[in-house]
């Protein structure tokens with residue numbers, strides 16, 4: 001039997017209100033529960049044989065050939081082939097733990113895990129930059145345009161600022177060690193493409209300046225360790241005013257966060273998940289209870305108290 005690998009790729013929260021398309025944070029539940037996609041890969045079979053399991057497998061296309069993980073293997077094989085590298089057939093199991101269209105970087109997690117798995121089983125021939133390029137291309141196919149604010153934190157871990165430069169897609173920002181992020185998926189699907197369509201095509205100059213000022217202040221605050229400035233900078237002038245109507249109970253959840261002393265509460269990525277940042281573990285747990293009681297709309301929903309996943313995606317030889 002050929003080599004086997006398991007790959008884990010964490011959930012992530014893009015935007016963080018202050019950095020539309022330019023910030024993303026990898027998430028790790030503080031209670032040790034799994035909040036990310038997992039892939040098991042081994043050499044064998046013919047071509048790429050994909051099996052899908054896990055809590056959210058039922059929300060994926062019924063034909064595995066339509067799954068992005070299958071496509072990722074094909075794209076990696078093509079890329080390796082173009083470099084005259086041999087490509088092996090592979091059997092893949094995707095454990096789909098993240099719901100699609102949830103605002104928690106579900107597609108990015110599958111894409112990141114798939115590219116790392118495909119590379120591992122083929123002898124780890126890709127550079128980090130090549131891996132990132134392939135991940136970006138695949139994520140772009142799903143959401144309609146290439147943005148790295150889920151892929152970069154999922155792959156590299158921590159809080160990532162998207163630079164979008166050739167060979168320098170993102171840079172890690174220091175995050176605040178005592179900040180806890182409560183993330184809650186209400187169980188409602190919102191496609192990123194649709195949530196982008198409802199945004200204005202152009203923004204007034206004053207909004208552009210506010211966005212730049214707040215994001216610059218936030219980045220400065222992260223480097224300076226200035227929690228108060230970071231907290232004061234977290235507000236969303238780009239997406240939340242237009243998207244909040246897509247998320248039933250968002251305004252109430254935001255008020256609950258404020259009542260419990262949240263640093264900020266906002267939409268995670270393009271929704272429907274929301275995030276709420278706390279400095280106090282008890283308040284974070286209380287927010288979790290509130291959201292479980294009042295915000296979750298059906299049995300697909302869940303809520304976790306998280307810290308940053310500093311490690312990002314990991315490959316383990318088995």
Ligand code: HSE
Pocket residue numbers: 014015020021022147148149150192195196239269270
């Ligand atoms: N930043 C994107 C958006 C979602 O809010 O539309 C995640 O890539």
